[in-house]
Amino acid sequence: MKPIIELSKVNFKYQEDDERQALTDVTLNVYQGEWLAVIGHNGSGKSTLAKTINGLIVPSSGEVVVDGLPMNEENVWEIRKKIGMVFQNPDNQFVGSTVEDDVAFGLENHGVARDDMLRIVKESLEKVRMSDFASKEPVRLSGGQKQRVAIAGVVALSPDVIILDEATSMLDPEGRMEVINTIQEIREEKNITVISITHDIDEAANATRVLVMREGRVFQEGLPEEIFSAGQDLIEMGLDLPFPEKLKAEMRAQGIEVPADYMSEERMVEWLWTSALNK
Numbered sequence: 001m002k003p004i005i006e007l008s009k010v011n012f013k014y015q016e017d018d019e020r021q022a023l024t025d026v027t028l029n030v031y032q033g034e035w036l037a038v039i040g041h042n043g044s045g046k047s048t049l050a051k052t053i054n055g056l057i058v059p060s061s062g063e064v065v066v067d068g069l070p071m072n073e074e075n076v077w078e079i080r081k082k083i084g085m086v087f088q089n090p091d092n093q094f095v096g097s098t099v100e101d102d103v104a105f106g107l108e109n110h111g112v113a114r115d116d117m118l119r120i121v122k123e124s125l126e127k128v129r130m131s132d133f134a135s136k137e138p139v140r141l142s143g144g145q146k147q148r149v150a151i152a153g154v155v156a157l158s159p160d161v162i163i164l165d166e167a168t169s170m171l172d173p174e175g176r177m178e179v180i181n182t183i184q185e186i187r188e189e190k191n192i193t194v195i196s197i198t199h200d201i202d203e204a205a206n207a208t209r210v211l212v213m214r215e216g217r218v219f220q221e222g223l224p225e226e227i228f229s230a231g232q233d234l235i236e237m238g239l240d241l242p243f244p245e246k247l248k249a250e251m252r253a254q255g256i257e258v259p260a261d262y263m264s265e266e267r268m269v270e271w272l273w274t275s276a277l278n279k
């Protein structure tokens with residue numbers, strides 16, 4: 001399978017005299033339809049990686065290719081059309097006075113004809129289950145609903161890739177789940193590639209692949225179960241573990257025998273349920 005995003009040996013420094021590079025020798029392939037979660041400490045290079053992928057910064061060396069197009073001045077606008085970004089603060093992402101105006105904004109900018117625009121806005125709001133709020137003012141929505149509208153605005157433009165840069169970090173647990181479920185549905189339905197930069201380990205546990213950044217380098221990458229079952233490395237780095245792994249550690253400390261293999265939340269519930277029934 002051909003990757004939709006290819007980074008090879010990417011290096012970047014914000015200022016010439018910076019002691020440390022923000023990215024060092026980053027080589028990474030991202031494939032169509034996967035959900036890549038990028039985790040790592042503050043300052044480990046996660047946002048810089050996202051900025052590299054959509055051409056907001058130019059690496060000092062190395063190559064970035066998106067959907068077969070090498071990143072350069074000529075291709076950068078074409079590449080940006082392929083990538084939708086959703087940012088951290090739901091309140092900074094609105095331009096329209098109603099939800100539907102907001103979703104229409106990007107389409108208007110792309111010169112989409114009015115009839116098509118109305119249809120696409122309707123479809124996009126359906127996708128994020130926000131149709132009932134079409135004529136509402138964005139300020140009246142919850143954080144999770146605001147982010148779903150931001151996602152509708154991105155989805156309306158039919159990107160190949162959606163990058164979520166800490167898009168759930170300002171939300172309550174319910175809002176987080178709303179956004180994660182929405183993204184999961186859209187990814188499955190449209191085979192969109194998702195890259196989520198996150199501090200939320202439980203969000204990362206839902207991804208199809210996890211990339212751990214450390215001091216500007218790719219420190220580890222693998223399936224969530226591979227990354228989180230080797231939890232000691234992450235703990236030593238000061239990173240958290242997904243809830244089921246923390247629960248297992250707690251149970252072990254209480255002398256309860258628990259399986260060594262990684263468990264998703266569903267698998268954990270199943271195991272607890274079966275163990276309780278067998279008591």
Ligand SMILES: Nc1ncnc2c1ncn2[C@@H]1O[C@H](COP(=O)(O)OP(=O)(O)OP(=O)(O)O)[C@@H](O)[C@H]1O
Pocket residue numbers: 014015021022040041042043044045046047048049
């Ligand atoms: N605009 C900037 N100018 C100068 N240095 C920067 C700039 N943005 C980031 N850096 C530096 O580049 C390095 C990587 O930062 P980056 O924001 O990519 O990390 P991050 O993993 O996204 O962190 P966080 O989780 O805090 O968002 C850090 O050392 C940071 O201080």
